[in-house]
Amino acid sequence: MSEKANNEEVDYNYLYDDGDRLITRTGDSFRDRVSTIDRKGHRVWVYPHKPKGIFHRFRILTSIILLVIMGGTPFIKLNGDPLILLNVIERKFIIFGMHFWMQDFFIFALSFIALVIFIVLFTAIFGRIWCGWACPQTIFMEMVFRKIEYLIEGDGPKQRKLDESPYTFIKIFKKTLKHTIFFALSWLIGNIFLSYIIGVDELFHIISEPVQQHTAGFIAMLVFTLVFYGIFARFREQACIYICPYGRLQSVLLDKNSIVVAYDFVRGEPRTKLRKDIDPTNAGDCIDCSLCVKVCPTGIDIRNGTQLECGNCTACIDACNSVMKKVKKPKNLIKYASINQIESNQKFRFTTRIALYSVLLIALIVLNAVLIGSKSDIGVTMFKAKGSEYIINDDESISNLYTLTLINKTSEKMYIDIIIKDIPAKVKLVGTDKIVLNPNQLMETAAIIEIPEDYIDDGKLEIKVGFYNNGKILNSLKTNFSAPKEKEKKEKHENHK
DSSP, X not given: OEEEEEOSSSOEEEEEOTTOOEEEEOTTGGGGSOTTBOTTSOBOOOOOOOOOSHHHHHHHHHHHHHHHHHHHGGGOEETTEESEEEETTTTEEEETTEEEOGGGHHHHHHHHHHHHHHHHHHHHHHOSHHHHHTOHHHHHIIIIIHHHHHHHHOSHHHHHHHHHSOOOHHHHHHHHHHHHHHHHHHHHHHHHHHHHHHOHHHHHHHHHSXXXXXXXXXXXXXXXXXXXXXXXXXXXXXXXXXXXXXXXXXXXXXXXXXXXXXXXXXXXXXXXXXXXXXXXXXXXXXXXXXXXXXXXXXXXXXXXXXXXXXXXXXXXXXXXHHHHHHTTOOSOSXXXXXXXXXXXXXXXXXOHHHHHHHHHHHHHHHHHHHHHHTOOSEEEEEEEOTTOOOEEOTTSEEEEEEEEEEEEOSSSOEEEEEEETTSOXXXXXXXXXXXXXXTTOEEEEEEEEEEEGGGOBTTEEEEEEEEEETTEEEEEEEEEEEOOOHHHHHHHHHHHO
């Protein structure tokens, strides 16, 4: 590592490693650039040291649990249906056994708003703990692909040395082995994500049957595989920095009360190297070893404060604690804390903003629960047939023709009866004697409704239509029924006379 000073315009000191990566910066200049871009605008490849420590062990355990849940959920079925299915192609969604169609989109919209409020609230309190502990991008990158890379190519410095060395048999073998495993894992991850969209049964058909029978499915599988391979083999931390909006949002979501991975600058400054000729009396606890930077998967210096690249992965906490233990100083120079806790030793405060977010989130959750609880097992739309008029029957009744669209949102077969409430009306189906809805079936049909003329007042009537299965009402709606007006009725009776 060589120190390069640049005092021509501002009094900032820059410290670079051998790869021209910015390691330590004093002042506020670090906010003017991204850690993975060098002074010439080129990408700086990050070679983080292998993390180890108590937080990392907990992250491994958490990742294993989440990976098992993510990989196993598509294979879990409830009443013959996937536990979770997000089929955007057919606009069919199953969440914990409950079926949702486009008619239930407003529930999804409210759920999405509730999720956004939850993210805002969670981030306001706990910072970006999601990014470091539960985000699929972080889990796959740091706990799967990076582990394989460490196993094949060694720690960060060894990886850098291998990349900079000329091509030999060993280098070609290691690179080929690594990328072969990466591609295979990307194929597996792509299939898992695809199973959430089309279901494991359809995915099995795509894998086991000839390609020409599932051309679209194979193309989707290939696209998913290439996307994941590109992200985890090459794009890596750039996905968090440039694509994910979460890091960009934290500037407005965080405040001085938010709990984040933070450097205790009160205790750590001024930084002082461990040397015999330096008086430690006025020195801070930070010995300026830069190990916290070397283990960072996004290449930042946490001592400069919270930055958009920081995913709160805690690698710097483990690294710093190991150094503090060796130099016999208290641990947690880098820790989970808020700026207020560090600056003035304030305890966490339940602010007005957090209270408002909490109230709004609870209200949305309650509203969602009510809507889901009242959700019908079938979706129905019913309209007057285009271009049709009322018909006056010989028995003095009036007929209207309606078109119906019915969706069975369950995995059970249903026999639908249509009943007009509070009126002695007759319902005649067109082209069929009975409406039979198979599981998840969408059906379009037509029906004629006949109502005695005496029940119609001045040419119009609002009727309530109920849809029943084995005597149990599943859905109901209101629609307009048209008939002759009073003047037309009189003319009809006079002509009859």
